[in-house]
Amino acid sequence: MDETAHALGASRTLWELVDRRAGLTPDRPVLLQGDRTLTFGELRDGAERVAAGLYGMGVRPGSVVAWQLPTRIETVLLSFALARLGAVQSPVIPFYRDREVGFALRESRADFFAVPGTWRGHDHTAMAERLGARGVFEAYGTLPDGDPAVLPPPPADGTAVRWIYWTSGTTSDPKGVLHTDRSLIAGGSCLAHALHLTADDIGSMAFPFAHIGGPDYTVMLLLYGFPAVLFEHFAMDTALPEYRRHGVTVAGGSTAFYSMFLTEQRKAPGQRLVPTLRLLAGGGAPKPPEIYHAVVREMGVQLTHGYGMTEVPMITMGAPDDTAENLATTEGRPPAGMEIRIVDPEGKPVPAGVDGEVRLRGEAVCQGYADPGQAAGVFDAEGFLVTGDVGHLRETGHLVLTGRMKDIIIRKGENISAKEIEDLLHQHPAVADAAVIGLPDQERGERVCAVIERRPGTDDLTPAAMSAFLRGEGLSVHKLPEQLEVVDALPRNDALRKVLKYKLRELYG
Structure with a gap:
């Protein structure tokens, strides 16, 4: 990580990070969407005006504001406006419906709820009213606006819980994961450090900004001062022209996205799918080794994959200059400050190369769950997060995941x-x-x-x-x-x- 990025990574809060980056490169673009461009300076100044508008609506430091919005420039402005106020944000994936949304609103005790109106055929405003949400307002094409002179001082404490992210609820009700500005900055710093990006890169956000990957990726943009192309709804046939038009150098999201790129590449073998693309990167789901080899062989770009979860947005990440064997078969290495411990069924550490349960400790780790009843057994006696993942560490420090505790089949x-x-x-x-x-x-x-x-x-x-x-x-x-x-x-x-x-x-x- 270069010296500027390293210094910015020490910011106490996300708003401090935005303010410092805007001071360094106010005219450089940060968000690209269609024909629209937002600079770092416009992000800071626009977010302050939106914060003033929210303040006029009654949003105060500590107010809980849920938002269920697609990946748009307005969504990023609203999120950073809330960060400027020191509100507690509860982002909700825009595809969720009554059951998940109602659960998130109840568990977070949201004072306000921002929705996109009718989006992709679904009336979010009607759903919010049906669920009895408080303080419902639409934030799609227009946002609240006001004079920043009315604003209180920005928050100074980066260790206060100001984010509630929701797990996917794939086995039961979702869990509200509690994060701080500092835990999100730490996660994004890990990603930025591993990928070796520069101010000349152009990234892309193909996944929902409401996902924990949203701030992860945005922190990286702020640290290095380069832009990303936003996709409100990702579909490869409409995304490819945008990748090419903006000269995207870094794309990806998860294993499913790598597969989508490969499918398109195979329609025109030997022809570069996106001429400027040099790196696919992502995480969030296991990566079969063959996917790595196919991307490198058929697309002619590097692939780096990482390990993260809602509770810890970035744990390890592959580095583009690592060996092909490590990039294909491991999840990369953790950054400084992330401790990984592999333990046996009794919770005792095991040697390198021996499978066990993965446990984590570090600044990027969450503060627990919104529901105290879900907290039992989340952290062990030494403060390590109990992940339920199974794997081992190599002597080099690379992490190999071999499954989930629940994915171990006993036959x-x-x-x-x-x-x-x-x-x-x-x-x-x-x-x-x-x-x-x-x-x-x-x-x-x-x-x-x-x-x-x-x-x-x-x-x-x-x-x-x-x-x-x-x-x-x-x-x-x-x-x-x-x-x-x-x-x-x-x-x-x-x-x-x-x-x-x-x-x-x-x-x-």
Whole structure:
């Protein structure tokens, strides 16, 4: 990280970071969307005017403001206006509906709720009224406006809880994850440090700004002073012209996005999909090694992947100058200040190379959950976050994730890693994506079920062909799936397109 970025990373609050960057490069662009451009100076000044308008509506330091808005310049302005006021923000993914939104409003005790009106055919204002939300206002094309002279001083304490982010609720009700300005700055600094970006880069945000990745990415823009292209709703056919038009150098989001890029690249092999693109980067879901090799081989760009979660927005990240083997098979290394501990079932640390549960401690780690009843067992006695992920550290410090505690399938008393089988299935030419789950079985305890998303233009994989392929790749016989399901599309969430395994267990269990 260069000296300027390092100094900016020490900012106490997000507003201080915005103010300092605007002072350094006020006329450089930060957000690009269609024909619109917002500079760092306009971000600061515009956010102050919006903050004054919000203040006139009754928003005060400590007010809880939920917002369910698409990825637009106005959304970023509103978010930083709330950061200027020192309000508590509760971002909600714009695709969520009554159940998830109502839960977030109740759990956060929101005083105000910003919505986009009718967006993509859904009336968010009517839904807010139906849910009994307080202080509902629309913030899509226009935002509150006022004279910044009325504003109180900006917040100075970066360790106060000012953010409530919601987990995806893939197994139960969502959890409200409590973050501070400093934890978000620490997460974004990790991303920025690992990717080795410069002020000449042009990034892109293809995932919802309301996701924890939103501030993660925006902090990186503020540290290095380069812009990103925003996509209100991502679709590859409409996004590609924007990537090319703006000369995007860094793209990605998650494994599903890498696969989408590969699908497009395969339509015109040998021709650069985006001529300026040099790096795909992302996280949020496991990356099969074959995806890495396919991106480098077919697209001619580097791929770096990281490990993060709503509770800790950035834990490790691959670096573009790392070895191909590490980039393909690990999640990268943690930055300074992020402690990773791998423990056995009794909570005792294990040596390098030995699998165990991943635990985390550092500034980027959340402060817990909005519901105290969900806090039991979240942190261990030494203050490490208990993740439920399984993996090991290499001697080099690289982290290898091998699955989730709940993704360890116990078949006739033998532990089987779902991820090991998934990584092998990804190498089959008929497989676009794969999810391996354990299903209840009276004889075995659990049986191994592989759910395959077929690659367009290929024939369905048969159970016999699958078993023969996996055996040919060296998979032990006792790990072979007993059940195979072939689908056109795996169920995914709306943020980073992660596969929803709980839906597969419900469907096939």
